[in-house]
Each structure stands twice: as structure tokens, then as C-alpha cells.
Amino acid sequence: MSGNGIEVRGVTKRFPGVVANADVNITIRPATVHALIGENGAGKSTLMKILYGVQRPDEGTISIDGKPVSFSSPTDAIRAGIGMVFQHFMLADNLTVLENVVLGAERLYGIGDRAREEIERISDTYGFALEPDTLVEELGVGERQRVEILKVLYRGAQIIILDEPTAVLVPQEVDSLFANLRELRSSGHTLLFISHKLDEVLAIADDITVMRRGRTVGEADPATTTKRALAELMVGSELPSPQTEESTVTDTVLLSLVDVNLVDLRGRHLLRDINVSIHRGEILGIAGVEGNGQAELVESIMGMRKATGSITLAGQSLAEWGTRERREAGIGFIPEDRHRHGLLLDAPLWENRMLGHQTRAPSSRNGLIDQGATKADTERIVRDYDVRTPSVGTRARALSGGNQQKLIVGREMSGDPILLIASHPTRGVDVGAQAAIWDHIKRARREGLAVLLISADLDELIGLSDRIDVILRGELVGEFDPQDVTPQQLGTAMTGGRESA
Amino acid sequence: MNPAVLVRKLGLALLAPLIAVVAAMIVTSGVLVVAGASIGDFWSVIFSAPSGRNWTNIVNQSSMIFLAALAASIGFRMNLFNIGIEGQYTLASYTAALVAGLALFPGKLNVLAALLIAMGVGGVWAGIAGILKVTRGVSEVISTIMLNAIAGGIVGYLISNYGEQFGQGRRTTPIPEGSSFDGWALFGDNSGEVWSLVLLAVLAGVGVSFLINRTRFGFDLRATGLNEDAAVASGVNVKKMVVVSMLLSGGIAGLIWMPALFNGADYYGPPFQRLLGFTGIAVALLGRNRPIGIFFGAVLFAWLSEQANPLSLIADISPSVVQITQGVVVLTVVIAYEVVRRWSASAEQRSLRNAEAST
Numbered sequence: 001m002s003g004n005g006i007e008v009r010g011v012t013k014r015f016p017g018v019v020a021n022a023d024v025n026i027t028i029r030p031a032t033v034h035a036l037i038g039e040n041g042a043g044k045s046t047l048m049k050i051l052y053g054v055q056r057p058d059e060g061t062i063s064i065d066g067k068p069v070s071f072s073s074p075t076d077a078i079r080a081g082i083g084m085v086f087q088h089f090m091l092a093d094n095l096t097v098l099e100n101v102v103l104g105a106e107r108l109y110g111i112g113d114r115a116r117e118e119i120e121r122i123s124d125t126y127g128f129a130l131e132p133d134t135l136v137e138e139l140g141v142g143e144r145q146r147v148e149i150l151k152v153l154y155r156g157a158q159i160i161i162l163d164e165p166t167a168v169l170v171p172q173e174v175d176s177l178f179a180n181l182r183e184l185r186s187s188g189h190t191l192l193f194i195s196h197k198l199d200e201v202l203a204i205a206d207d208i209t210v211m212r213r214g215r216t217v218g219e220a221d222p223a224t225t226t227k228r229a230l231a232e233l234m235v236g237s238e239l240p241s242p243q244t245e246e247s248t249v250t251d252t253v254l255l256s257l258v259d260v261n262l263v264d265l266r267g268r269h270l271l272r273d274i275n276v277s278i279h280r281g282e283i284l285g286i287a288g289v290e291g292n293g294q295a296e297l298v299e300s301i302m303g304m305r306k307a308t309g310s311i312t313l314a315g316q317s318l319a320e321w322g323t324r325e326r327r328e329a330g331i332g333f334i335p336e337d338r339h340r341h342g343l344l345l346d347a348p349l350w351e352n353r354m355l356g357h358q359t360r361a362p363s364s365r366n367g368l369i370d371q372g373a374t375k376a377d378t379e380r381i382v383r384d385y386d387v388r389t390p391s392v393g394t395r396a397r398a399l400s401g402g403n404q405q406k407l408i409v410g411r412e413m414s415g416d417p418i419l420l421i422a423s424h425p426t427r428g429v430d431v432g433a434q435a436a437i438w439d440h441i442k443r444a445r446r447e448g449l450a451v452l453l454i455s456a457d458l459d460e461l462i463g464l465s466d467r468i469d470v471i472l473r474g475e476l477v478g479e480f481d482p483q484d485v486t487p488q489q490l491g492t493a494m495t496g497g498r499e500s501a
Numbered sequence: 502m503n504p505a506v507l508v509r510k511l512g513l514a515l516l517a518p519l520i521a522v523v524a525a526m527i528v529t530s531g532v533l534v535v536a537g538a539s540i541g542d543f544w545s546v547i548f549s550a551p552s553g554r555n556w557t558n559i560v561n562q563s564s565m566i567f568l569a570a571l572a573a574s575i576g577f578r579m580n581l582f583n584i585g586i587e588g589q590y591t592l593a594s595y596t597a598a599l600v601a602g603l604a605l606f607p608g609k610l611n612v613l614a615a616l617l618i619a620m621g622v623g624g625v626w627a628g629i630a631g632i633l634k635v636t637r638g639v640s641e642v643i644s645t646i647m648l649n650a651i652a653g654g655i656v657g658y659l660i661s662n663y664g665e666q667f668g669q670g671r672r673t674t675p676i677p678e679g680s681s682f683d684g685w686a687l688f689g690d691n692s693g694e695v696w697s698l699v700l701l702a703v704l705a706g707v708g709v710s711f712l713i714n715r716t717r718f719g720f721d722l723r724a725t726g727l728n729e730d731a732a733v734a735s736g737v738n739v740k741k742m743v744v745v746s747m748l749l750s751g752g753i754a755g756l757i758w759m760p761a762l763f764n765g766a767d768y769y770g771p772p773f774q775r776l777l778g779f780t781g782i783a784v785a786l787l788g789r790n791r792p793i794g795i796f797f798g799a800v801l802f803a804w805l806s807e808q809a810n811p812l813s814l815i816a817d818i819s820p821s822v823v824q825i826t827q828g829v830v831v832l833t834v835v836i837a838y839e840v841v842r843r844w845s846a847s848a849e850q851r852s853l854r855n856a857e858a859s860t
């Protein structure tokens with residue numbers, strides 16, 4: 001297998017008010033792992049979408065294996081051997097691995113034994129350890145991602161594009177993903193991936209391309225470059241790392257959960273005997289592999305699910321309160337899935353500013369929407385949180401993933417919350433913006449904000465938290481002091497390796 | 502927004518309905534050819550200048566279609582399919598006529614009371630579907646269709662058992678003279694009168710527009726329609742919203758026939774105009790659930806129906822052919838909107854490129 005190299009020349013793509021890709025040039029050598037990095041809104045996802053035929057370039061050429069290609073849809077791209085794994089998985093929970101993989105590709109190997117054989121063959125070849133008949137809902141995030149990759153391989157992809165594949169993974173899962181990627185590389189596949197985590201980029205990439213403001217601004221050799229140098233290339237600034245300053249934890253309990261349980265329709269415990277409290281000025285970190293009850297915990301506190309047991313906020317029981325009252329009482333909420341729970345993608349940014357705050361100033365007055373004040377305040381968020389957008393009238397869908405995240409964080413930090421529930425607050429944002437968000441959270445904490453922080457990024461968790469609890473299968477299984485815990489220790493506890501006190 | 506952009510946006514907004522209308526004309530012409538009728542005759546009748554009386558009828562009919570579509574649009578804005586407009590306004594019209602006929606209040610106060618009752622009855626009838634949905638998980642599509650049948654049955658039963666005999670059929674007691682309006686002869690003498698309560702449609706249009714776009718309630722409603730999960734996370738009580746918007750939708754539906762009742766119909770009986778509820782659903786789709794769009798859709802539908810009347814007389818074609826035109830408009834407009842959206846996206850792209858080249 002020689003081919004599979006990609007040559008991008010002079011690709012330009014414009015959107016109203018922005019040039020997402022401006023004269024982009026990249027050479028991706030066959031059978032390598034190529035990392036694409038750059039600040040939020042740099043144009044990385046746009047370039048990937050162009051390569052996968054989701055979007056068409058206004059100018060420029062793409063050639064694969066020396067031959068110019070032009071895709072008008074993903075179907076064309078798949079035919080040319082290109083596959084893409086999106087950041088948001090697109091699997092049907094109630095179908096099996098086999099069914100998910102075969103769906104839409106029935107013509108390749110049918111839907112019976114031949115399909116099963118092919119899936120087993122791929123799974124064995126690259127060490128995916130997937131069983132064709134497992135229901136997807138029983139799989140963890142890392143496994144789901146492997147199903148997505150398997151889907152792409154099943155369709156014969158030689159070139160695989162992964163948009164921020166590690167954002168949702170904890171370190172152990174990242175390691176096994178990388179092991180899979182190395183297998184793929186050695187069997188001749190070409191891999192192109194986006195990441196904001198520079199350690200990972202250095203660990204796996206053969207080549208690195210840096211984008212800034214729609215342009216390719218440089219290439220780096222992972223063997224010789226450093227994180228610092230990469231960060232400077234990306235955002236032109238120093239690399240931040242979260243440093244807990246002196247503790248601001250007070251004695252006042254702000255949020256307290258006593259014997260909180262959540263049982264699903266089949267009688268399974270989604271949350272079991274949760275007892276935890278957070279003080280004013282304290283950040284409580286929750287470490288865990290995604291899908292171990294974090295979402296359920298958050299949604300119980302927000303009143304989106306009805307858990308048993310008692311939850312009190314500043315001494316007030318929340319039992320009788322709906323989500324709206326809880327928000328009005330000062331709970332800010334950064335959801336883990338920004339598209340599903342955080343945004344109205346087809347509404348302008350200023351209307352998104354209102355979401356979750358629609359009953360308060362500046363959003364509304366006496367039941368009427370206050371457009372002027374909301375727009376002005378959205379401008380403020382755009383400025384303070386460096387949201388890259390043509391205007392506050394732009395639809396949320398048009399923003400890059402990281403910029404959508406910055407808007408949500410800015411919104412939820414507005415209106416002086418007393419408790420912030422932050423699920424992966426910096427997921428998908430670049431290193432510069434990450435530092436800015438950390439600063440915002442720390443400043444609010446000094447002023448007494450209590451934070452429930454859930455993050456797959458263990459450095460973030462250790463750097464920000466005053467205390468870390470580990471969640472496993474719906475239970476809090478151990479507490480750690482971030483001062484003297486390593487990501488490795490946390491990782492072990494999260495996967496049930498060992499409990500710690 | 503600068504004027505050039507505004508003009509282009511407006512043009513694009515009108516383009517899709519225009520394409521749909523043209524497509525509908527082509528399909529209708531095709532049907533006429535197959536049926537062996539004259540295309541030329543048909544269109545010359547449809548496009549002949551309406552007489553004063555025609556204009557009066559178009560305006561009056563538009564007001565009822567507009568109210569029906571407005572009612573449907575409230576549900577549609579939050580992905581709630583109130584197919585029961587038909588039953589809601591039938592029941593509301595009957596009840597309102599009945600109560601107005603009792604003359605419990607003097608003069609125009611009687612009208613006000615009847616209007617409130619119409620809204621109440623329509624709202625309650627729709628509200629039943631809302632409550633069934635939030636408590637029992639019954640799809641509102643199913644329940645409103647059932648409620649249509651039930652409403653028809655109830656009204657039929659009550660009229661034939663308790664209505665007063667009138668010619669061949671039965672009716673409610675006519676409303677007292679002081680409770681009906683004179684209307685305005687806007688299109689010349691002997692051309693009939695534009696109903697005074699056409700203003701009701703205007704008021705309802707402005708009111709609903711304001712409610713949806715300017716109030717917190719409207720924001721919650723739109724948010725629910727755009728992304729229900731995000732709306733829930735933002736504190737919207739979706740169950741409450743479902744019930745309230747069904748009440749609202751049914752309340753507006755209750756008003757549909759009121760302009761006719763108080764401008765000459767005088768009673769609920771055989772001349773009662775049915776099927777406006779279904780027309781309203783089609784027009785709401787055509788107008789993309791926006792009051793302005795619905796307004797144009799309502800006028801188009803009223804125009805087609807009114808102009809089609811003399812078809813059998815002049816061209817020996819069944820007037821019901823225009824129903825094909827109406828149906829195709831609704832179907833094609835959905836596609837046309839998508840085509841125009843894509844086209845305008847690429848036009849935007851081109852203009853960006855040109856703007857860049859010139860600087």
C-alpha cells in the first residue's frame with residue numbers, strides 16, 4: 001500500500017463575516033499520523049469537513065495519491081477511501097455493534113455472517129476488542145469511539161479523519177486509542193486528527209500542522225519541538241497550567257447532598273447513596289470515566305431528574321423546586337453536551353445568551369424580552385471571553401466548537417451565580433482560552449462561588465479542585481487531595497483499580 | 502441592517518412562495534390537460550380582475566383562514582401538532598352562537614361574551630389533548646383527530662335534538678339584532694360588506710406576533726420548538742408549556758368563525774362553513790408559521806377559492822380543481838424554501854468573494 005497521501009493546495013472557504021480557510025496548504029504523507037492544531041475558530045474543523053465532502057471549498061485543490069479529487073458529498077469521500085469520526089458520536093444506543101456498523105452499508109458485506117466476519121476481522125486486526133452483538137448502550141465512551149472507527153474501516157477507509165477524538169476520553173482511554181491508531185498507521189492507513197491537548201499531539205503525531213485565523217502558519221516536528229513552542233505558534237502566547245492558589249474554602253456549606261439515589265425504570269442504580277457537600281469558595285472535582293453517573297448527578301442537582309434523598313442549596317431544600325427556580329436561586333450550569341443541552345443552534349447568539357437566564361435581567365423585564373440589554377450584555381461576553389464571531393446576531397451554529405463553549409461559559413458565569421455546575425468547562429477550547437476560563441472560575445471562587453467540576457482532563461481537575469471525589473458506577477468511591485495525587489493514581493481509581501481514602 | 506441586504510432578504514423570503522405558486526400552476530395545468538379541459542380558460546378565470554363583491558369575499562374569507570392558520574402555527578412553533586383546529590372551532594362556534602342567541606347581555610356586550618366563550622371552549626377542547634399528552638403520553642396528533650370526530654358528533658347531536666326547526670334543517674336561535682355588526686362596503690355599493698370582525702384577525706395576528714417574539718413566554722415556546730432538551734435545561738417546564746400552548750392555540754381556533762357569525766350568519770346551522778381548520782393547517786405550513794407569511798397564504802387561498810367559483814359556469818371546469826393548486830402549493834413550498842436557502846447561501850458566498858476582490 002503506497003498512496004493515501006493528501007495534498008491540499010490553496011484551499012479557501014468563506015462564511016458570512018469570516019474567512020474560515022484562507023489559502024490553506026498541507027501535505028499529509030501516506031501512512032502517518034498527522035495532527036492539526038490551532039486556536040478556536042482557526043478553521044480546523046472546516047478543513048476536515050472539506051476533506052470529507054461535507055463542505056465545498058470556494059477555491060483550491062485537493063489531491064489524493066497525486067490525483068486531484070473533488071467531493072460534493074461524504075459519499076464521494078468514502079468512495080475515495082476517506083472516513084471521518086465526528087466529535088459527537090452518531091450511534092444508535094439500542095442497536096448492537098454489528099447493526100450500527102452495517103447500517104447504511106448493507107451492500108458491502110450484507111447483514112449476516114459475512115458482515116460479522118468482517119467486523120471480527122477488523123476488530124482483531126487492530127486490537128479493538130469489540131463484540132458484534134453487544135448493545136451500544138452498554139459500551140463506554142472509549143469503546144463507542146472504537147465502534148465509530150470500525151464503522152469507517154468497514155467502509156474501506158484508508159484515510160481517517162478524527163475531529164477532537166480525545167476530548168471526551170480519560171487518559172487510559174487516550175492511551176488505548178493511540179495504540180489503535182499506531183496499529184492502523186503500521187498497516188498503511190493515514191490518520192489526520194485535531195486536538196487541543198499538546199501532550200497528546202507530541203505523543204502520537206508524525207507531523208504537526210498549525211493553523212491560525214484560517215491559515216496554515218507553520219509545521220513542527222514532534223521529535224524536536226516542545227509544548228511551549230507549539231503553544232506559541234498557535235496563539236502566540238505562553239502555555240498556561242492551572243495552579244491552585246491559596247485555598248478560599250469557607251466553613252459555609254453551600255450545596256449538600258444526603259443519601260441521594262437515582263434508580264432507572266429497570267431498577268438499576270444510576271446513583272447510589274451520594275453524600276457530599278460543597279462549601280462557599282470551594283471547587284469540588286469529580287473524576288470518573290464518562291458514563292459512570294456524572295450526567296445523572298448533575299441533572300439531579302439541576303432538577304432535570306427526580307432523585308430521592310435530600311439536596312439543599314444554602315440551607316434551602318430543593319425538593320419542591322423545578323429547574324427554573326434552581327437557576328434563579330443562582331445555579332450556573334455548563335452542560336457536558338453543549339449542542340444538546342446548552343444551545344439553540346439556529347437562534348442568534350443574543351438569544352442564546354437568554355437561555356437559562358430568561359427570567360432575569362438583562363434578558364427580560366416584567367415578562368418582556370429586553371433585546372437591547374441582552375444584546376449589549378452578549379457583546380460583553382463576546383469581548384470578555386474572546387468569542388470569535390462576526391456579530392451577536394450570528395446563529396450559534398456558525399460558531400466553531402470552542403467558541404460556542406466560550407459563549408456558554410460566559411453566559412453561565414454571568415449574573416453572579418452562587419454555585420456553578422461545570423461539566424468539562426474547557427472541552428474543545430484552545431490552550432489560551434482554557435487559561436482564560438480557569439482565571440474566570442478562580443476569580444469567582446475567590447468571591448465565594450462554589451463549583452462542582454466534572455472533567456475528563458485530569459490536569460484541569462487536579463489544578464483547579466480543592467478536593468476530588470471519584471465516581472464509579474454511580475457511587476462516590478474515594479476522595480483525594482489534589483495536592484498529592486497524580487493523574488495515574490486518579491486514573492486507577494476511576495477504572496476501579498484501587499480505592500483510596 | 503443596510504438597505505441592500507434588507508431588500509435581498511425580502512426578495513429571498515418571497516422567492517420561495519413564488520416558486521411554489523409557479524410549480525402549483527404547472528401541475529394544475531397538467532391535470533387540466535389530462536382531464537381535457539382548457540388551460541387558457543381556467544387561468545383566465547382565476548386571474549380575471551375580481552369584482553367588488555369578489556374582493557369583499559376574499560377579504561372576509563382570508564380573515565377566517567388567517568385565524569385558523571394562526572391557531573395552528575402556535576402549536577407548530579413548539580413542534581406540537583394541533584390537528585384539531587377543526588373540532589375546536591366547530592364546538593366553539595356552536596357554543597358561542599347558542600349563548601349569543603340567548604341574549605343574556607345587551608347589544609355588543611353579548612358579542613364580547615360570545616367571543617370569550619368561543620375562546621374558552623376552543624381552548625378547553627384543545628387543552629384536553631394537551632393534558633392527555635403530558636399526563637398519559639398520548640400523541641396530540643391522535644387525540645386531536647379523535648377530538649375532531651367527537652366534537653362533530655356532539656354538535657350534530659345537540660343541534661338535531663335541541664336546535665330550532667328552520668326550513669329543512671335545524672339551527673341555534675339567531676342572535677338578537679343589536680348584537681350583529683353592519684360591516685363596511687369597502688368595494689362599492691352592492692358589493693357586499695367587509696365584516697367588522699375582520700379586525701379580530703388583525704388583532705389576533707398582532708397579539709400572537711408580540712407574544713411569540715417579544716415576551717418571555719414566547720421565548721420559552723420557541724426555545725422548546727428549537728431544542729427541547731436545552732429548553733428543559735434552561736428551566737422551561739415543558740409540560741406546562743404544552744398545555745398552555747394548546748389552550749392558546751385552541752383559544753384562537755375558537756375565534757375562526759366569529760367574524761361570520763356576527764356579520765350576517767346570525768346562527769349556527771346548515772350554512773356553517775366547515776373545513777377551515779384543515780385549510781388553516783395547510784396555510785400555516787405555507788406561511789412558515791409566521792403571521793406575515795400566514796397572511797399572504799390566507800389571501801392566496803381565499804383568492805383561489807373565490808375566483809374558482811364561476812369556473813363551471815364559464816369554462817365548464819369543476820371549481821374543486823383549485824384544491825389541487827392549493828395542495829401543490831403547500832407541498833412545493835417546503836421544497837422551494839430549501840432550494841432558496843441553498844441558493845442564497847451560495848449567493849452570499851459569491852458576494853463575499855466579490856466584496857473581497859474589490860477591496
Ligand SMILES: Nc1ncnc2c1ncn2[C@@H]1O[C@H](COP(=O)(O)OP(=O)(O)OP(=O)(O)O)[C@@H](O)[C@H]1O
Pocket residue numbers: 015016018019020038039040041042043044045046047388389397398399400401402403428429430
Ligand atoms: N456553517 C458555518 N457558517 C458560518 N460560519 C462558520 C460555519 N462553520 C464555521 N464557521 C466559521 O468558520 C471559522 C472556522 O471554524 P471551524 O469550526 O473550522 O474552527 P475550528 O478551528 O474547528 O475551531 P475549534 O477549535 O473551536 O473547533 C469560525 O470563525 C466559524 O465561526
Ligand SMILES: [Mg+2]
Pocket residue numbers: 044045046400401402
Ligand atoms: Mg472544531
